Amino acid sequence: MPLAKHWNFNKDEDLVLSNLKGFVHSNPEVKLIPSEKVIFNPNSDTSKKVCLISGGGAGHEPLHGGFVGDGLLDAAVSGTIFASPSTKQIMAAIKTKSNKDKGTLVITKNYTGDVLHFGLVVERAKSEGYNVDMIPVADDVAVGREQNKMVGRRGLAGTAIVHKVLGAASQTTGGDLKSIVGLGHAINNNMVTIGASLDRTSVPGKNGDEIEFTGSNEAELGLGIHNEPGQKLSPIPNIDALIDDMYHKLLSPEDKDRHYVEFDLKNDDYALLINNIGGTSSLELYAIAEHVVNKLPLSKKPSRVLISDFVTSLNSPGFSITLLNLSNISKSDDTSFDSKDILSFLDAPTNAPGWKPKHFKPESWDKSEHTQYVDTPMKHENQVTSTLKIDGSSFASSLKNSLEKLLKEEPKITHYDTVVGDGDCGETLAAGANAILDALKNDSSFKSNLSDPVATLSKITEIVEDNMGGTSGGIYSIYLTALVKNLQKAEQVDTKSIAQALYDALYDGLFKYTKARVGGRTLIDTLQPFVDTLHNSGNLKDSVSQAKKSCDETRNLQAKFGRASYVNDDEFKSEEGGIPDPGAVGLLAIIEGFVESV
Structure with missing residues (x-):
């Protein structure tokens, strides 16, 4: 069972x-009746x-x-957590905002x-002369007709749509209670929702x-919320398989017990709402939305596509999908409003902070050309080339060996970074390595230019920029960019010219953008000794030896740069011999793997 942790509030505090x-405190447009837990405008x-009042637990x-x-x-009006408010609380809301003539x-x-x-x-309000309905x-759709003959379907995220549509309709049309109630029934009768979650919610206290x-x-x-x-799903399903299953339950006419709303899959207009049930990160929620839209049957x-936390269940890490059939509403006997009216009500601006979808002009949604993806302006950039020549097949072999050695070291690098960093160094390096290996195998333009070191390094730089994030991705990209620039100055490819290009790329390139130097416990502890030794001696073997020695010495260093600089000293000594810098270990694997094949 997961540990349910919540902040420690005062013992007798009413958390609600x-x-x-x-x-x-954050909304000057509302007032609160503390004794009844009623918020009103x-x-x-x-x-x-028509006055609209809602509430619940x-x-x-x-x-x-x-x-x-x-x-x-x-x-x-709010009850306690997951419990209905009392009749006294609800009546306070009605007496505060209701007008007996216009209706509630x-x-x-x-x-x-x-x-x-x-x-x-x-019923009590009616007896006191209020014109009120409910x-x-x-x-x-998760609960079938047979299972809940007496109670019926539960209310989920679709509640937010009912609030928004009826609120805007009441505000903008001034319609009477009967027309607003009829619209509410039309919305409710043509809406389906189902949710999925990785876990239940934990309740404070x-x-x-x-x-x-x-x-x-x-x-x-x-x-439920x-x-x-x-329904238990084990193992956790692939997101596309899960969404397929959810759509089947939302739309399939074969399941008579749960087929609540008829959809013409080819012709009907509809609105889509994707709801965060509480504990799903924004990163995952919008990624889920991409799959939900792509899998639409x-x-x-x-x-309209509405994405936010509308109706939550505290911290439950889940999401729900709601479909509102707009075409059916246009045919409904319950209301004279049509689908265009519904969309205008959804689009209508509001200052209620809980309604987070932004107001866009209707024509923005109505554009027939709804493709929002465009090509990058970088796509057609001219490739950097040179007249320098190397043995392309030999270079490819050395590069492949270098990257494969890095990938073998990745679990160890990830372990080190998990202890003393944020855990992503190995994955970042592996992402770059795999992308370059893929280009070596499948990119014909890349393979055809392997004999030109400038063109090859330029392409590798582009791949690194596209596939490696974080600090290490930035450092590799800057250094490789500077290396391409300095290699273009060379008249021939030999140890001396390469060493000079590597040296200039470090001192006139990378060092302009970072204060990291040897002793700072970064990948520079591998890079700088290798470059310096090769530049001074021209001896490749000695250069690798000095890089390895300096990399090993990072076990005894406290980090001065990056996220590792915030780590307690004890963490660096948590394993026998100390933890080396993950970035330095990764770069050493690249250098050693390349040199082994030279």
Whole structure:
């Protein structure tokens, strides 16, 4: 079971109330009723528009309080984590913002506690003369009809779409309660969602032993947002296979128990929402979005793509996919609004901080040419060449041997960097090595120019720039660029001219951009002794020997540059003999591997 860690708040602190108080510090457009945990928009004029109120248990932020704002919700009420607010809290929201004449719509997620508490308040409000109605959002497809005949589908990320569309419709059209309710039913009836996660969520203040976490090589499909279990998937599936499975459950007419919304895969217009369930990094979320869009089984491109954390489950590391069938809404008997209206409501600006998709002009989405990828201006740059000649096949053999030796050393380099750095040095070097090896094997233009050392090194520099990130990638790129420049000055290829080019590339090139020198515990501890010795003596064997000696001495050095400079001294001595600098070890492998074949 993973360790569920949370910050240590004060023993008797109401964490939900602290969250709401913290939230309003950053939002001058809302007010808070602390005793009832109600956030409301004091600026919305509910005498001219239908009042929209929502709420439910905490733990789904930015739902619900984050959606209070112009063109969205007028008020939101929060219960404790994963628990419905009380009827007293909900009634406070209605009395604060509702106008009896224009009407109020209460939006909940379809969970028993929410439906009972909000429903009871709706009935009480009616008895007090309020014109009020309620919509329980139900968009989940993971739960079949037979399994939940009495309760129905759960409310998931589609809740955010209902909030946004109805909020904008109420604000911009001034429609009456009946028309807004009808639109809400049309949206709800034509929306499907399914989620997947690598693990359940952990709840602040609760013992982790109370939670059945997912196994180390498991994921769950169709889980709920309150730690309700889903279908276990083991091992963790490939992302494309998982998304295929999710689309099958969202769209397949063969599964009669879960086929809630009809889609014409060839002709229907639709909106796509990709939701972060809480603990998915932005890096992964947008990478997932690329796969979700590429795997879409519908012929048309989405009319809108919305990506953010809309409805979360605390820190659950998952995502969900929601599809809204716009074409069906245009045919719906529940509303007179059509698909263009829905898109305008989704596009409408709002100051609610929880609605993070930016407002774009509709024509930006409507462009038929939706290809957003363009060729790099570097693609057609002239290749650097020279009249210098070498034995291309011999150079290729030495280069191949050099890179293969580096790849053999990669696990050791990665281990060293994991102890004293950020763990990516070996992977960065391997990425560059594999890319160069691939070019040696498959790039005909590269292979045809191997007899020209300037053209070859220029191409290698380009490959390194494209495939090696981080500090080491920058250092290699700068040095190789300077080496190409200085090699172009040579009249012939011999030890003396190469040594001079290597020397000038170091002292007049790389050293302009880094203060690292021998003794700094960097790859310079290998590079500088090799270059200096070759330049002074012309002896290749001695040059390699001096580079190796200096590399080994990094075991006794404290780092002065890069992320390793922040590492405690004890870490460098954590293994017998000390830990050498990973970058210096990697460069030594390259040099030794090349020289072995010369």
